[in-house]
Each structure stands twice: as structure tokens, then as C-alpha cells.
Amino acid sequence: MEPRSLTRAEAEIMKILWQLGKAFIKDILAQMNDPKPAYTTVATFVRILEKKGIVAHTTYGNTHEYYPLISEQEYRKYEVQQLVENYFDNSVTNLVSFFMKDDNLKKSDLDDLAAFIEKNKSK
């Protein structure tokens, strides 16, 4: 399942699906912020996501319960990779040093990261 970037509207729906695990259209709609789109708008996007192979459904009578085919972890990984590739010359270190410059990183974060690296060096 090769991930592609989700559009803004698609991402909004996926986030709800990831959170709920599975949902009917009305459940998705209920989670959306005001101003809520029309029921049929949500249904359209879910159908688009299904056509793209990112969502599937189970049928219960005449209704469908939708669920994601890609995990949030998987997609998040893809997005991070995209960012690192596009703006940090493919180097995670560049991203980390970007955070350091901006003082966005707590010292404990760095310590944790150092410990993690130490632990994984053996492999």
C-alpha cells in the first residue's frame, strides 16, 4: 500500500477514522468541527478515499462501516520522510539541529535521544 500525500479534506477525515478505528459516515460527521460539511460531502470524500485504496468498508444491511487501510503511524512516517527529504536535505540530523537552533528541544529530549542511540548502536 504505497502512501501518497492526502489532500487537506482527506487528511481531516482520515484523522477521525484513525482515532475511531472504524466509523459510519454519521460518526465521522459528528467528530468534525463547525462549520460541519454536508453529510453527502463526507460521504463523497470517504468514497474517494475508498477508490484510492486508503479506506475500506464492512457492510451491515444497507449501511457501511468504514475503516482505514493505512495506519496513522505509517502515514506519519511518510509525511516526516517527505519533510526531511524536501527541507532537510534528507538528513534527520539536520531536522534535529533545526530544533536545537530554535530552542524547541528540551534537554531531556536530547538525553533521551542519546540514550536511544546508545542502546541501538549494538545492532
Place this chain on the structure above:
Amino acid sequence: MEPRSLTRAEAEIMKILWQLGKAFIKDILAQMNDPKPAYTTVATFVRILEKKGIVAHTTYGNTHEYYPLISEQEYRKYEVQQLVENYFDNSVTNLVSFFMKDDNLKKSDLDDLAAFIEKNKSK
């Protein structure tokens, strides 16, 4: 200058402008990968970027030399913020701990990061 997300094509051109500092259309085109778009396509996007207030130009005779009004640093920061906001619950720590899960870091990343952290421990 409030940054907005750049579209794919816009980002491609901005990256070249950031790299060159300033450029004529032909310079931008020269930097693009094959298959290169038409000269006029590049000109169109530069005009769009200008209308959006992201690019400006200096006139030399009948030609324009274009330059960015937003720095790459500034935009990069915006993009990172967007990612952290959308997928890491607004926490940089969450992003760092994301890297500390198996499989999210390449071995070369591990080595680089180790060196980087070692060097910065002193501070």
C-alpha cells in the same frame, strides 16, 4: 508576511530561488529537472508567486530578475510547525520520540545523530 503552504509546483520554484538568491526565468528553468516544463509555465508560476506576495522582481530594461520575499528558514519553520501540529499533537518531544521507535531511523541517521549529540553535549 504570513506564510501559507506552497503548492508542489510553487515549492519547486521557490527552492530554486532560495538557492540562487535571485534569478531570471531562464535561470530557474536551467535548474529544473527533466522533463523541464515550458519557459512560459515557469513564468506563469513566478507571476502567481508574485501575486501572492512571496516573490518580487527588479526590472533591468525589459527583463525581470526575481527574488524571494520569504526566507527558506522562515518557510521551513512554518512547514515543520504544520507537521508537528498535525501529526505530533503540537509537541516536538513527540516528534523526537517518534524517531526513537524502531524503523523510523536509518543506520546512517543513528550515526550522524550520535556524532551531533556528542558534539553538542557540552552546551
Place this chain on the structure above:
DNA sequence: TTATTATTACTAAATAATTAGTACAAAATC
């Protein structure tokens, strides 16, 4: 059992993004 409600499938329409051609003007060349 008819009317209402809920749901999906299809259609459509507006806007954004992508791509490039044509017209025109200025500059360079012959």
C-alpha cells in the same frame, strides 16, 4: 402499508492547480 428517515451512488458545479500557447514589445543581429 404508506410515509418518513437514513444511507449510498451518482451527478454537478465551483474553485484551485498545473501546463502551455499566442500576442506583443524590446533588444540584438544581420
Place this chain on the structure above:
DNA sequence: GATTTTGTACTAATTATTTAGTAATAATAA
């Protein structure tokens, strides 16, 4: 000075994205 080249501005056409209405159908309620 006429012709070719170079560059911008305008226009246009295609595809993607966003949004939602309508038709059809099944389930539910009156």
C-alpha cells in the same frame, strides 16, 4: 532598417480538489 531572438503578459485548456444536491433504495415508524 528589417528580421530574429528574448522576454513578459494575457489567455486558455486540462486536471484535481472541494462541496453538495438529487435519485434510488432500504429500513423504520405511524
